[in-house]
Amino acid sequence: MMDDTNPFAPTAALPHTENPAEPPAAEDTQPLPADATISPAVEKFKSCRWRATPDVGEFCTHRDVLPFAGKEGVRPEIWSVGHRNIQSATLNPATGELWEVEHGTRGGDEINIARKGKDYGWPTIAYGIEYQGGPITGGIQQQEGMEQPRYYWDPVIAPSGMVFYTGKMFPAWRDSLFIGGLGSLNLVRVTLKGEQVTGEERLLQDLQPLRERIRDVRQGPDGALYLLTDGPKGRLLKLVAKGGA
Numbered sequence: 090m091m092d093d094t095n096p097f098a099p100t101a102a103l104p105h106t107e108n109p110a111e112p113p114a115a116e117d118t119q120p121l122p123a124d125a126t127i128s129p130a131v132e133k134f135k136s137c138r139w140r141a142t143p144d145v146g147e148f149c150t151h152r153d154v155l156p157f158a159g160k161e162g163v164r165p166e167i168w169s170v171g172h173r174n175i176q177s178a179t180l181n182p183a184t185g186e187l188w189e190v191e192h193g194t195r196g197g198d199e200i201n202i203a204r205k206g207k208d209y210g211w212p213t214i215a216y217g218i219e220y221q222g223g224p225i226t227g228g229i230q231q232q233e234g235m236e237q238p239r240y241y242w243d244p245v246i247a248p249s250g251m252v253f254y255t256g257k258m259f260p261a262w263r264d265s266l267f268i269g270g271l272g273s274l275n276l277v278r279v280t281l282k283g284e285q286v287t288g289e290e291r292l293l294q295d296l297q298p299l300r301e302r303i304r305d306v307r308q309g310p311d312g313a314l315y316l317l318t319d320g321p322k323g324r325l326l327k328l329v330a331k332g333g334a
């Protein structure tokens with residue numbers, strides 16, 4: 090799905106200033122390379138106004154792109170609200186949309202697709218409960234005007250980094266979403282049909298005797314998966330197919 094108001098669309102490479110210490114004037118626009126292919130999404134960005142602030146860096150203040158720009162009392166760079174504790178976010182290469190994982194409370198870690206102007210519920214709705222037991226957020230999981238997660242874990246995995254797999258080394262895993270498990274001490278492969286989660290598989294359970302948490306997962310140019318473990322002797326692991334380098 091291509092959405093010309095989606096700044097995460099693959100064709101909408103975000104322009105950036107050469108020197109963040111010297112932000113452009115508010116009316117400045119960012120030039121594109123002369124040979125750039127101009128998509129509707131990039132056309133939007135050509136007319137973006139960019140601002141730089143010490144705490145959030147640069148952001149686009151184009152009112153057609155950012156849902157809260159110009160609204161009193163709301164920071165204009167906000168894209169979506171109601172997130173609890175986002176651990177990572179990545180673009181779905183098939184759609185250009187922004188997917189993210191969040192730490193919930195007990196039994197409430199979530200996968201969401203962060204869409205423009207949407208409310209993802211926290212602290213009003215949640216599937217998690219208090220850490221010591223008992224309801225949280227009044228015990229409600231759904232409310233009109235608030236988005237449901239694509240998926241949630243109970244028990245939680247304490248997700249970390251994530252990546253959509255597009256490589257050739259593991260054809261059976263293509264289009265899966267890989268997520269590191271800080272709490273589950275393994276690598277989680279989430280299977281998808283479109284944007285629907287159809288299941289999950291836990292990999293690298295043999296790491297558990299070392300009690301290593303998976304801090305991040307990325308795909309290399311060769312299609313291998315690279316993982317970071319979290320601990321006093323944290324390791325960088327390369328996951329390859331049998332017979333791979």
Ligand SMILES: [Ca+2]
Binds near residue numbers: 209214237
């Ligand atoms: Ca939520």
